Amino acid sequence: MQQFLNLTTTGITFGVLYAAFALCLVLIFRATRIINFAQGAQAAFTTYLAYELVVERDQPYWVGFLVALVAGFLLGAFIERVVVRRVETGPEINAVIVTLGLFVALEALIGILFGQDFLGFPAPFDASSGFAVGDTQIAQTANDRYRILSVLVALGLLVALFRFTDVGLRLRAAAFGQEVARLLGVRVGRMLTLGWALAGLFGSLAGVLIAGGGFISPGFMQTSVIFGFVAAVLGGLDSFVGAIVGGLVLGLTQSYVAGYVDGDLVNMGALAVLLVVLLAKPGGLFSSSVARKV
Amino acid sequence: MLEVRDVVTTYGPVLALDGVSLSVPAGRITAVLGANGAGKTTLLRTVSGLVRPKAGAVELDGKDITRLPVEAMVQRGMAHVPEGRGVIAELTVAENLKLGGLFRKGAKDSEADEVYDLFPALRERRDRSAHTLSGGERQMLVVGRALLARPRVLLLDEPSLGLAPRVVAQIFGIVRDLVDRTGLAVLLVEQNAKSALSIADTGVVLNLGRVVATDSADALAADEQLRHAFLGF
Amino acid sequence: MTDTSEKASTKVTPAGGGSGGGALAALTRSRGLRHLALVLAAYVGIVLLLQLFGDFRDTQLATMAYFVPAAAGLTLLTGVNGQISLGHGALMAVGAYTTAAILDRADLTPFILVVLASVAAAAVVGLLVGVAAARLHGPYLAGATLALAVGLPGIAIYFGDLFGGEQGLRVRPPDPPAWFEDLAGGDLGRTYPALLGWALALSVLWFLSNLVTSRYGRQWRAVRDDEVAASLCGIDLGRARVLAFVVSAACAGVGGALLAVTSRLVAPTSVTLVLSLYLLTAIVLGGLGSLLGAVLGSAILAFLPTVLTNRALDSGLDSAAAANLAPMVFGLVLVVVMLAAPRGIVGTTRIALLSRKLKKQRAAALASRT
Numbered sequence: 001m002q003q004f005l006n007l008t009t010t011g012i013t014f015g016v017l018y019a020a021f022a023l024c025l026v027l028i029f030r031a032t033r034i035i036n037f038a039q040g041a042q043a044a045f046t047t048y049l050a051y052e053l054v055v056e057r058d059q060p061y062w063v064g065f066l067v068a069l070v071a072g073f074l075l076g077a078f079i080e081r082v083v084v085r086r087v088e089t090g091p092e093i094n095a096v097i098v099t100l101g102l103f104v105a106l107e108a109l110i111g112i113l114f115g116q117d118f119l120g121f122p123a124p125f126d127a128s129s130g131f132a133v134g135d136t137q138i139a140q141t142a143n144d145r146y147r148i149l150s151v152l153v154a155l156g157l158l159v160a161l162f163r164f165t166d167v168g169l170r171l172r173a174a175a176f177g178q179e180v181a182r183l184l185g186v187r188v189g190r191m192l193t194l195g196w197a198l199a200g201l202f203g204s205l206a207g208v209l210i211a212g213g214g215f216i217s218p219g220f221m222q223t224s225v226i227f228g229f230v231a232a233v234l235g236g237l238d239s240f241v242g243a244i245v246g247g248l249v250l251g252l253t254q255s256y257v258a259g260y261v262d263g264d265l266v267n268m269g270a271l272a273v274l275l276v277v278l279l280a281k282p283g284g285l286f287s288s289s290v291a292r293k294v
Numbered sequence: 295m296l297e298v299r300d301v302v303t304t305y306g307p308v309l310a311l312d313g314v315s316l317s318v319p320a321g322r323i324t325a326v327l328g329a330n331g332a333g334k335t336t337l338l339r340t341v342s343g344l345v346r347p348k349a350g351a352v353e354l355d356g357k358d359i360t361r362l363p364v365e366a367m368v369q370r371g372m373a374h375v376p377e378g379r380g381v382i383a384e385l386t387v388a389e390n391l392k393l394g395g396l397f398r399k400g401a402k403d404s405e406a407d408e409v410y411d412l413f414p415a416l417r418e419r420r421d422r423s424a425h426t427l428s429g430g431e432r433q434m435l436v437v438g439r440a441l442l443a444r445p446r447v448l449l450l451d452e453p454s455l456g457l458a459p460r461v462v463a464q465i466f467g468i469v470r471d472l473v474d475r476t477g478l479a480v481l482l483v484e485q486n487a488k489s490a491l492s493i494a495d496t497g498v499v500l501n502l503g504r505v506v507a508t509d510s511a512d513a514l515a516a517d518e519q520l521r522h523a524f525l526g527f
Numbered sequence: 528m529t530d531t532s533e534k535a536s537t538k539v540t541p542a543g544g545g546s547g548g549g550a551l552a553a554l555t556r557s558r559g560l561r562h563l564a565l566v567l568a569a570y571v572g573i574v575l576l577l578q579l580f581g582d583f584r585d586t587q588l589a590t591m592a593y594f595v596p597a598a599a600g601l602t603l604l605t606g607v608n609g610q611i612s613l614g615h616g617a618l619m620a621v622g623a624y625t626t627a628a629i630l631d632r633a634d635l636t637p638f639i640l641v642v643l644a645s646v647a648a649a650a651v652v653g654l655l656v657g658v659a660a661a662r663l664h665g666p667y668l669a670g671a672t673l674a675l676a677v678g679l680p681g682i683a684i685y686f687g688d689l690f691g692g693e694q695g696l697r698v699r700p701p702d703p704p705a706w707f708e709d710l711a712g713g714d715l716g717r718t719y720p721a722l723l724g725w726a727l728a729l730s731v732l733w734f735l736s737n738l739v740t741s742r743y744g745r746q747w748r749a750v751r752d753d754e755v756a757a758s759l760c761g762i763d764l765g766r767a768r769v770l771a772f773v774v775s776a777a778c779a780g781v782g783g784a785l786l787a788v789t790s791r792l793v794a795p796t797s798v799t800l801v802l803s804l805y806l807l808t809a810i811v812l813g814g815l816g817s818l819l820g821a822v823l824g825s826a827i828l829a830f831l832p833t834v835l836t837n838r839a840l841d842s843g844l845d846s847a848a849a850a851n852l853a854p855m856v857f858g859l860v861l862v863v864v865m866l867a868a869p870r871g872i873v874g875t876t877r878i879a880l881l882s883r884k885l886k887k888q889r890a891a892a893l894a895s896r897t
Contacts, residue, residue: 035666105858111851185368185397230515267678
């Protein structure tokens with residue numbers, strides 16, 4: 001029973017982090033109909049920048065944190081404007097291949113700049129002790145609470161941006177009705193760049209949170225890419241709520257598979273979940289019933 | 295107000311507009327008529343900048359706007375309601391309307407009330423997602439949204455498509471009224487030539503990318519030979 | 528299948544040529560025979576090359592031999608049938624691990640049977656993935672195959688007893704059969720793995736070239752270009768797609784088997800995601816859908832990474848970091864090619880030649896009118 005509780009707690013923490021990552025993918029997909037396979041590598045790169053500042057140059061954690069977020073924002077914008085813009089129209093397969101190329105190139109760049117070794121990344125809060133509720137031990141650390149809270153706050157801000165601001169309205173218009181939005185005066189190109197920038201920022205947040213209290217290596221976000229992707233697909237690629245639920249499902253799956261079966265089979269577990277869901281409901285569990293009529 | 299001069303537009307090897315010229319004066323409704331594929335929609339898309347012409351010019355108040363980016367048109371006072379209506383289905387009615395005024399300096403949220411006064415059906419549905427609207431309601435929404443941009447020129451592409459005659463009459467009536475009261479210039483593309491000519495002042499008939507007739511609406515409606523040949527009634 | 532012995536015996540006679548007009552006419556008429564002649568000529572060329580080069584180049588040629596079938600299979604799947612796969616590195620792994628596991632236990636088996644077993648294993652996995660994938664497209668398919676690529680090393684580690692865990696399995700390359708040693712003598716003997724590899728690679732190429740021009744190839748292209756039209760013509764979309772997947776997986780299996788005997792080690796680190804990306808880069812750079820492009824891409828895969836890694840080592844990077852230069856360059860190449868010349872080397876050249884021909888024709892037509 002205790003093991004189940006521990007696994008569930010860990011599963012929820014990681015689930016929230018994967019959900020954050022899935023949200024980035026959904027954000028970009030809704031705006032440009034592209035899956036950004038490079039998202040994980042972008043996040044990893046900015047996390048390494050934070051590492052450089054905090055561990056190698058003795059800066060406070062929060063400086064590194066902030067730099068990672070800003071770098072994520074800028075990197076996302078840069079990639080959209082310079083690379084992805086050219087393949088946004090045209091065959092789907094081209095965009096997929098481009099983001100894959102970026103994925104591999106960025107990860108390799110990290111390896112060149114920082115080496116392949118596992119490096120410890122600091123956590124801003126205690127990452128070792130859980131707490132007790134009566135007789136039961138809950139394996140949730142202060143760091144875990146910080147992670148969950150950060151994602152929720154960031155998510156809240158993002159939703160507020162979309163729902164209640166003019167910029168958010170323009171972003172949504174650009175994502176849902178490009179041509180019409182242009183006719184209404186929306187600078188669609190800029191909105192797409194902004195969308196990628198926001199996704200980059202969010203991804204960097206996820207990266208730093210995942211890294212904190214653990215180890216980083218050039219490929220440390222690979223699992224998140226897979227899991228985030230599967231989570232987003234579970235949610236139908238169009239739904240934020242679906243991405244969150246998907247993230248939690250994946251986090252728990254990872255935890256249970258690692259705990260009850262074997263840590264090495266975790267990725268295949270995700271693949272199995274993906275295939276089972278897609279074979280049953282090709283549009284994802286939460287596929288939007290809004291047909292795009294005009 | 296709006297001048298189109300010798301515009302030639304191609305889609306790859308296909309010649310869609312072959313030297314089209316027309317005038318859209320203020321306070322008048324100019325109808326562009328013709329069969330499917332005559333180039334009517336292409337004409338509107340060229341005017342609003344969604345498509346660049348190969349040759350020719352589009353002028354607004356004497357200024358050449360041919361190569362302006364689409365996004366700049368709203369600020370110049372041109373609103374284009376595209377074929378298929380252009381409702382953003384994932385947004386609410388209120389949000390769609392808000393988009394209309396977003397790029398006008400000094401736009402206020404309260405202005406949406408003017409649209410709700412014109413189209414009461416929209417008021418009831420203001421917070422509902424636009425995809426729940428019927429065809430007629432959507433057309434009202436996009437016309438209302440276009441009006442919130444306070445345009446001086448309004449481009450309407452086949453507003454009557456798929457709508458019941460009663461609804462078409464209602465919308466056309468509102469447009470005519472606005473034109474008479476405010477001096478709005480309207481370029482109206484319609485396949486339903488009969489309804490269009492009933493509210494238009496001038497008609498321009500296109501066939502295979504060329505203008506075959508330009509005359510007052512009454513004269514065109516009376517010309518049986520022309521009507522049979524190009525307008526289907 | 529006695530391909531190897533066939534090739535070994537016919538390679539001493541001149542390819543093509545033969546007995547005058549009748550044979551020559553038959554050759555040029557049948558595309559299959561034309562390709563066969565080409566393949567045999569290529570084999571002769573490779574045998575000569577192996578003689579000329581030293582050990583290191585021989586290894587690189589052998590490396591190219593294991594990329595060729597995998598790349599060719601992938602270009603068929605992605606270029607001809609339009610299904611993108613990031614999992615072909617994993618399919619190669621299936622072939623490689625099968626070969627390694629069998630040879631680990633019974634090295635008396637004639638090698639060709641080991642290859643067949645690897646092909647079968649890869650084909651089975653390909654069938655499973657292909658069935659699941661038949662309903663997916665574009666990014667969904669990419670993501671699913673990505674998960675396969677990232678997840679497969681984990682399975683190899685999990686079944687550590689069978690597959691050697693983290694360390695992997697050592698592979699003893701097969702000994703040349705007796706008749707070969709008699710025929711070729713000691714010198715050629717050391718190049719046996721490369722000769723074997725190329726015999727298999729060229730066989731796969733010949734097989735695919737016929738398949739691509741057959742009605743299967745036409746069906747695959749139809750499914751890629753317009754699903755609705757294809758199914759209206761009576762083509763079973765699912766079956767066509769699954770078949771393409773299985774064939775390309777089988778080819779990857781051949782590549783994997785050859786990878787096992789050439790690298791002499793199969794470990795989780797030899798079949799990472801980077802391998803899948805390398806294959807993709809090879810076929811994109813060469814030209815999607817072109818077998819010639821796959822061969823060109825394989826050549827680049829075989830020769831370029833070493834150059835890059837050495838360059839990186841020379842400039843002072845440690846070996847782990849230096850090993851990253853090649854993937855970085857390949858990733859960037861992939862991006863640049865997609866942006867600048869998405870048709871790859873073969874595709875762009877073909878278009879350039881065609882348009883030059885058209886221009887000449889137009890000029891000639893114009894001239895003859897005036």
